[in-house]
Amino acid sequence: MCWQPCFADRRPGTDFCPQCWMLLAAHPADRVRAGVASRRDVPVDVLEYLTDDLSAPVAFNARDLLDQITDRENRRHANDRSGSES
Numbered sequence: 001m002c003w004q005p006c007f008a009d010r011r012p013g014t015d016f017c018p019q020c021w022m023l024l025a026a027h028p029a030d031r032v033r034a035g036v037a038s039r040r041d042v043p044v045d046v047l048e049y050l051t052d053d054l055s056a057p058v059a060f061n062a063r064d065l066l067d068q069i070t071d072r073e074n075r076r077h078a079n080d081r082s083g084s085e086s
């Protein structure tokens with residue numbers, strides 16, 4: 001289950017359902033969006049949405065975290081390929 005008045009199913013591996021993630025990402029308070037952008041369980045699509053945030057620190061946080069996630073993905077793919085390259 002998601003949080004208090006929301007009874008939707010959470011996104012797998014995260015604390016909120018897809019709708020609440022988007023509501024949090026569009027929250028009027030910078031503080032809340034900054035919190036979302038620095039969560040380790042934030043879904044990539046929500047993070048991508050936050051990279052265009054009007055608040056520079058929020059957008060910066062989101063880009064930074066997105067870079068880390070993309071880096072991790074790239075490394076995993078590089079490892080997949082390492083067998084065929086010599």
Ligand SMILES: [Zn+2]
Pocket residue numbers: 002003006007008016017018019020021
């Ligand atoms: Zn929810």
